[in-house]
Amino acid sequence: xxxxxxxxxxxxxxxxxxxxxxxxxxxxxxxxxxxxxxxxxxxxxxxxxxxxxxxxxxxxxxxxxxxxxxxxxxxxxxxxxxxxxxxxxxxxxxxxxxxxxxxxxxxxxxxxxxxxxxxxxxxxxxxxxxxxxxxxxxxxxxxxxxxxxxxxxxxxxxxxxxxxxxxxxxxxxxxxxxxxxxxxxxxxxxxxxxxxxxxxxxxxxxxxxxxxxxxxxxxxxxxxxxxxxxxxxxxxxxxxxxxxxxxxxxxxxxxxxxxxxxxxxxxxxxxxxxxxxxxxxxxxxxxxxxxxxxxxxxxxxxxxxxxxxxxxxxxxxxxxxxxxxxxxxxxxxxxxxxxxxxxxxxxxxxxxxxxxxxxxxxxxxxxxxxxxxxxxxxxxxxxxxxxxxxxxxxxxxxxxxxxxxxxxxxxxxxxxxxxxxxxxxxxxxxxxxxxxxxxxxxxx
Amino acid sequence: xxxxxxxxxxxxxxxxxxxxxxxxxxxxxxxxxxxxxxxxxxxxxxxxxxxxxxxxxxxxxxxxxxxxxxxxxxxxxxxxxxxxxxxxxxxxxxxxxxxxxxxxxxxxxxxxxxxxxxxxxxxxxxxxxxxxxxxxxxxxxxxxxxxxxxxxxxxxxxxxxxxxxxxxxxxxxxxxxxxxxxxxxxxxxxxxxxxxxxxxxxxxxxxxxxxxxxxxxxxxxxxxxxxxxxxxxxxxxx
Numbered sequence: 001x002x003x004x005x006x007x008x009x010x011x012x013x014x015x016x017x018x019x020x021x022x023x024x025x026x027x028x029x030x031x032x033x034x035x036x037x038x039x040x041x042x043x044x045x046x047x048x049x050x051x052x053x054x055x056x057x058x059x060x061x062x063x064x065x066x067x068x069x070x071x072x073x074x075x076x077x078x079x080x081x082x083x084x085x086x087x088x089x090x091x092x093x094x095x096x097x098x099x100x101x102x103x104x105x106x107x108x109x110x111x112x113x114x115x116x117x118x119x120x121x122x123x124x125x126x127x128x129x130x131x132x133x134x135x136x137x138x139x140x141x142x143x144x145x146x147x148x149x150x151x152x153x154x155x156x157x158x159x160x161x162x163x164x165x166x167x168x169x170x171x172x173x174x175x176x177x178x179x180x181x182x183x184x185x186x187x188x189x190x191x192x193x194x195x196x197x198x199x200x201x202x203x204x205x206x207x208x209x210x211x212x213x214x215x216x217x218x219x220x221x222x223x224x225x226x227x228x229x230x231x232x233x234x235x236x237x238x239x240x241x242x243x244x245x246x247x248x249x250x251x252x253x254x255x256x257x258x259x260x261x262x263x264x265x266x267x268x269x270x271x272x273x274x275x276x277x278x279x280x281x282x283x284x285x286x287x288x289x290x291x292x293x294x295x296x297x298x299x300x301x302x303x304x305x306x307x308x309x310x311x312x313x314x315x316x317x318x319x320x321x322x323x324x325x326x327x328x329x330x331x332x333x334x335x336x337x338x339x340x341x342x343x344x345x346x347x348x349x350x351x352x353x354x355x356x357x358x359x360x361x362x363x364x365x366x367x368x369x370x371x372x373x374x375x376x377x378x379x380x381x382x383x384x385x386x387x388x389x390x391x392x393x394x395x396x397x398x399x400x401x402x403x404x405x406x407x408x409x410x411x412x413x414x415x416x417x418x419x420x421x422x423x424x425x426x427x428x429x430x431x432x433x434x435x436x437x438x439x440x441x442x443x444x
Numbered sequence: 445x446x447x448x449x450x451x452x453x454x455x456x457x458x459x460x461x462x463x464x465x466x467x468x469x470x471x472x473x474x475x476x477x478x479x480x481x482x483x484x485x486x487x488x489x490x491x492x493x494x495x496x497x498x499x500x501x502x503x504x505x506x507x508x509x510x511x512x513x514x515x516x517x518x519x520x521x522x523x524x525x526x527x528x529x530x531x532x533x534x535x536x537x538x539x540x541x542x543x544x545x546x547x548x549x550x551x552x553x554x555x556x557x558x559x560x561x562x563x564x565x566x567x568x569x570x571x572x573x574x575x576x577x578x579x580x581x582x583x584x585x586x587x588x589x590x591x592x593x594x595x596x597x598x599x600x601x602x603x604x605x606x607x608x609x610x611x612x613x614x615x616x617x618x619x620x621x622x623x624x625x626x627x628x629x630x631x632x633x634x635x636x637x638x639x640x641x642x643x644x645x646x647x648x649x650x651x652x653x654x655x656x657x658x659x660x661x662x663x664x665x666x667x668x669x670x671x672x673x674x675x676x677x678x679x680x681x682x
Contacts, residue, residue, distance in 0.1 A: 026620075026671055026672065026673050027590070027594065027668055027669065027672050027673065028672075028673040028674075028675055029594055029597055029598050029601070029672060029673070029674050029675070030598070030675050030677060031598060031601050031602055031605060031650070031674055031675065031676045031677070032602075032676075032677055032678060032679040032680075033602045033605075033678075033679065033680065034602055034605030034606060034607035034646075034650070034678065035603070035605065035606050035607065036606075036607050036609075037606050037607075038606070038608075038609070039606060039608060039642075039645070039646065039649075040606060070609050071608065071609050071610075071642070073606075096653075099653065101606070101645075101649040101653070126648065126649055126652030126653065127648075127652075158642065158645060159608070159641065159642035159645075160640065160641025160642055160645075161641075161642070390609070390610065408609055409609070409610065410609045410610065412609065
């Protein structure tokens, strides 16, 4: 009897101890699954001043920016319970009902001298607090730029990373003019709006490449009936020839510090990669291989140059030191890998990957060597990272002509850019914008 | 031996009964002789003889009577003895019976009391066992209820969690959550950030969005959920 009782006591004690430990230790619950998607954000149409309609729907530009990034999912306005346009009208509960995590409200009102006053506020719905609030006074032609700035602020506040909406893109268009074509090097906002022609030519233009400070673009022009490398200041239009050697002069790539260009020349007979020091135009040959080596690109730390070579029989990506040493093959998956460039953090390459007439924009994760195909259209080319590495701009074909499209780096959100008529190709995403618009960054 | 005992008893009885018998002599049958004058000498002789005879006879009769009396006495004594013995025996038996009964009663009582104390102990032990079992069952029930609620909380939070683009395997964010007894999230604070503000924000939002969190119906178990730790560790295809 005693033994039984003792046993019972022991069992009881153990149970109670277990109970006690349950009570004292904090319950930990593992969460591993979720919905992959953008942060649900409610963007309320901005309020205004009755009759006077601003020339741009600022809220719509912001919404398109955030949606295109893939990091946000703007909510359908039809489900909105209320439509506040100023702080006093915000009821957080209304936004929890529609499962918004963030709220953007604002207004665009006429200001003096035909200008506009733009105000916006960003709220955290669950913490019930304002995260940002700014006011700008700009001319009607700057409203889109202000909208992109607002998008950048929202992006930064909510993701902790720099937004790219105020950056620009460069690309080449081709239009039919009678029996001939007209080529243009253009620069536009990151969403393709406000294009500005930098250069117009009756002969082909290719390979625009932004200098790291975003003030110059190097490109290849056939205006002399052969490919010659030029550099042009995008602010003042000043232009200079960089390389006009015999044969091919192509595929310029800026070193991260902006002092050198890697480029492809065939002046020694074969297509090889060289590095030119811009201060004295001195050349260093990096490759020496009977196969074609081209399309160099620098790593962000300047310690590596990747390039395309068909030395294995098919185009693949290789890596070497900036002096041409330590060459190693980087891509092994797929028959065709070309036109690679680094993400800003150096962890990924974007490239064209494909086989047998189907070429897609892809990501190569360098650490894992995982090749991630981002697009499913057949003739994608010239992928170019956004400066924050979260989006990729590329050229594709739609209705028989070249168009530009962007894809989020997880491949989830793809969107065609709105551009004018004509064939559009060879896009290049600018670095972060150093200049700022007239931002009167006062928090209301 | 029995015979000897009986003889002794008879002798004792004789002494005892004999006294009574002397004080109350039974009427002895008297043989009356008719005197006849016959030859005097002869007669005398005869008389003498007869006298002797009579004496003899009387003696014999006496003897016989005495013997009979003794016998009767003996019988009576024996009867008496028997009766007494029976009485004694009965008494003895009664007493023995009584003693037995008493003893039996005592034993019974003792047994009963022993039995009852055993019963009590058994009952006590049984009660303890039952209580322990009940407690164990309750603890087990509580455990399974905790696990069930944990699962419900996990589901609700996972449905609310919008994993931001760019998450990678190995990212981890731990958030401390305080709950009201209604399940409402009072606050959620990141106790171990992931390094990505977007990821951390998604985690906080997931917790607030999932509010109110499911709680057990048994209010007694709420203590387990007053403060929770949610460990966000994404799995699957990034």
